[in-house]
Amino acid sequence: MSRLSVNTRLLRRIVVDFVREEIRKTGLKKGVLGLSGGIDSALVAFIAAEALGPENVHAVCMPYKSSNPDSEAHARVVAEACGVNFTVIPITPMVDAYFDRFPDADNMRRGNKMARERMTILFDHSALHGALVLGTSNKTELLLGYGTLYGDMASALNPIGDLYKSQIWQLSGEMGVPREVIEKKPSADLWAGQTDEQELGFTYREVDELMYCMVDLRMTTEELLAEGFAAEFIATVGEKIKNSHFKRRLPIIAKVSNRTIDRDFRYSRDWGK
Amino acid sequence: MDFTIALAQIKPKLGCLTDNLSLVEGAIERGIRERADLIVFPELALTGYFLKDLVPDLALGLDSPEIARLKELSRHIGIAVGFVEATGDYRFFNSALFLDGGEIRHLHRKVYLPTYGLFDEQRYLARGDRFRAFDSRFGRMGMLICEDFWHLSAPYILAMDGATTLLCLSSSPGRGLSEDESLGSTVAWQRLTATTATFLNSRVIYCNRVGFEDGVNFWGGSEAVSPSGVATSRGKLLEEDFVLATIREGELRRERIFSPLMRDENLPLTLRELARIDTEGGR
Numbered sequence: 266m267s268r269l270s271v272n273t274r275l276l277r278r279i280v281v282d283f284v285r286e287e288i289r290k291t292g293l294k295k296g297v298l299g300l301s302g303g304i305d306s307a308l309v310a311f312i313a314a315e316a317l318g319p320e321n322v323h324a325v326c327m328p329y330k331s332s333n334p335d336s337e338a339h340a341r342v343v344a345e346a347c348g349v350n351f352t353v354i355p356i357t358p359m360v361d362a363y364f365d366r367f368p369d370a371d372n373m374r375r376g377n378k379m380a381r382e383r384m385t386i387l388f389d390h391s392a393l394h395g396a397l398v399l400g401t402s403n404k405t406e407l408l409l410g411y412g413t414l415y416g417d418m419a420s421a422l423n424p425i426g427d428l429y430k431s432q433i434w435q436l437s438g439e440m441g442v443p444r445e446v447i448e449k450k451p452s453a454d455l456w457a458g459q460t461d462e463q464e465l466g467f468t469y470r471e472v473d474e475l476m477y478c479m480v481d482l483r484m485t486t487e488e489l490l491a492e493g494f495a496a497e498f499i500a501t502v503g504e505k506i507k508n509s510h511f512k513r514r515l516p517i518i519a520k521v522s523n524r525t526i527d528r529d530f531r532y533s534r535d536w537g538k
Numbered sequence: 539m540d541f542t543i544a545l546a547q548i549k550p551k552l553g554c555l556t557d558n559l560s561l562v563e564g565a566i567e568r569g570i571r572e573r574a575d576l577i578v579f580p581e582l583a584l585t586g587y588f589l590k591d592l593v594p595d596l597a598l599g600l601d602s603p604e605i606a607r608l609k610e611l612s613r614h615i616g617i618a619v620g621f622v623e624a625t626g627d628y629r630f631f632n633s634a635l636f637l638d639g640g641e642i643r644h645l646h647r648k649v650y651l652p653t654y655g656l657f658d659e660q661r662y663l664a665r666g667d668r669f670r671a672f673d674s675r676f677g678r679m680g681m682l683i684c685e686d687f688w689h690l691s692a693p694y695i696l697a698m699d700g701a702t703t704l705l706c707l708s709s710s711p712g713r714g715l716s717e718d719e720s721l722g723s724t725v726a727w728q729r730l731t732a733t734t735a736t737f738l739n740s741r742v743i744y745c746n747r748v749g750f751e752d753g754v755n756f757w758g759g760s761e762a763v764s765p766s767g768v769a770t771s772r773g774k775l776l777e778e779d780f781v782l783a784t785i786r787e788g789e790l791r792r793e794r795i796f797s798p799l800m801r802d803e804n805l806p807l808t809l810r811e812l813a814r815i816d817t818e819g820g821r
Contacts, residue, residue: 270716270717271715271716271717272715272716272717272718272719275715275719275720275721276715278776279712279715279755279776282750282755282776283750283753283755286749286750287750287753290551290750422753530591531590531591532590532591532592533552533553533588533589533590533751533752534752535552535588535750535751535752536552536553536592537551537552537553537554538551538552538554
């Protein structure tokens with residue numbers, strides 16, 4: 266854990282300032298986010314409440330009929346604890362209406378559809394409230410590709426995307442996220458009994474340590490082996506990072522002109538802000 | 539002489555020349571009001587940092603009305619400010635001007651353009667080709683821009699050229715979070731400014747910006763470091779600030795007596811050895 270330990274007071278300051286400044290420079294003052302009942306979105310709700318004032322944060326809980334009822338209860342506890350606006354919008358009617366046409370669809374298709382359904386609701390609420398959508402994906406899942414492209418990965422800005430799950434736990438403690446939310450097993454909650462670590466096949470603490478050495482410190486495979494990571498684990502995680510890279514990039518464009526967006530037409534997003 | 543430096547730890551808006559010029563003018567007026575003799579701004583104070591393809595659009599010629607306005611203001615206070623400079627042959631430099639008494643006293647073009655990690659300067663900017671000290675009414679000075687300061691030879695050359703005050707205009711992104719109280723970039727810079735001041739028996743005046751650009755924070759922490767390597771004034775971390783630092787001639791005099799490293803520095807030996815390394819193709 267030690268390598269991933271961070272000064273949470275300094276981290277808190279940076280991510281809170283980030284949300285405040287990056288939203289205000291667009292001329293807006295509000296944020297909207299999906300509150301699942303899990304730790305990542307709970308932390309973002311706390312960050313946004315501190316940055317913007319809880320009255321300027323809209324948290325939307327969007328359960329599906331198979332979601333664990335505890336999730337909505339936890340989301341409610343979080344919203345009450347940090348004082349943000351809270352709305353529940355069940356997605357069962359929309360999702361089921363679609364899958365009536367595809368009754369044989371597997372869990373992956375259903376889970377992705379749910380994530381994207383939630384995304385459309387958040388972006389609609391962005392227009393409804395004049396608020397930017399806050400991302401809730403952490404660095405661990407972004408690197409592993411453990412998220413739905415244009416679903417839960419979609420946002421206008423993400424205060425926690427450079428934090429490994431182990432650091433999410435630390436900062437959540439610092440910011441006062443309710444204990445029961447910090448301590449429960451992480452789950453995408455797409456189907457009953459699902460847990461992230463079971464599905465991934467390793468624990469967050471293990472993979473965070475590995476990815477910190479691999480990505481942040483750029484250790485070679487030999488160095489990683491010497492650190493005590495198993496060869497198979499190194500290979501599996503390396504493949505996951507590589508194979509999910511498309512999710513972390515904009516769609517690629519067939520280049521024909523001299524100035525192609527993002528290749529030789531390059532501007533910061535904060536251009537003019 | 540003793541004099542007062544204002545460190546304008548501002549938050550420029552990316553790509554907004556007019557807004558930033560107002561910001562800079564406001565700080566200059568405050569500096570004049572508060573009786574500072576010299577005001578130092580961050581690197582690229584007039585433009586913001588992650589400019590990318592905006593570079594040519596925001597570049598100013600030395601004869602532009604914006605520079606003329608700053609020259610005019612320098613009748614009341616010395617000004618060191620960073621901007622993108624356009625030359626007649628359409629090269630664009632990450633430059634810093636030292637203005638005083640209504641005139642340009644010195645121009646430095648950033649030599650070491652970082653192009654690694656989160657930096658991409660050499661893609662967009664032309665590289666400066668000299669380090670020169672210059673005389674000012676505050677004594678002989680040298681001016682460097684951010685990454686220049688990390689190359690030992692740059693402050694060394696300026697100090698050997700007689701500079702006793704080294705100005706460093708910076709836009710340093712905050713990064714490297716650990717269990718420490720400060721970010722890795724803060725710790726590294728503070729170590730660097732203190733060490734450079736000590737080794738060269740020179741004052742180091744460091745001005746860094748604050749604010750965010752595309753999620754990257756700039757950590758501030760502008761400081762005046764005495765020739766003994768002690769930060770005598772320091773700006774806040776991660777927020778705007780306006781620091782007034784009193785520079786005492788006595789500190790420089792005492793340090794140069796106490797630890798005469800610059801007096802004893804052997805220039806011919808250094809030149810001989812560098813020439814040998816160059817000849818032998820060791821680099």
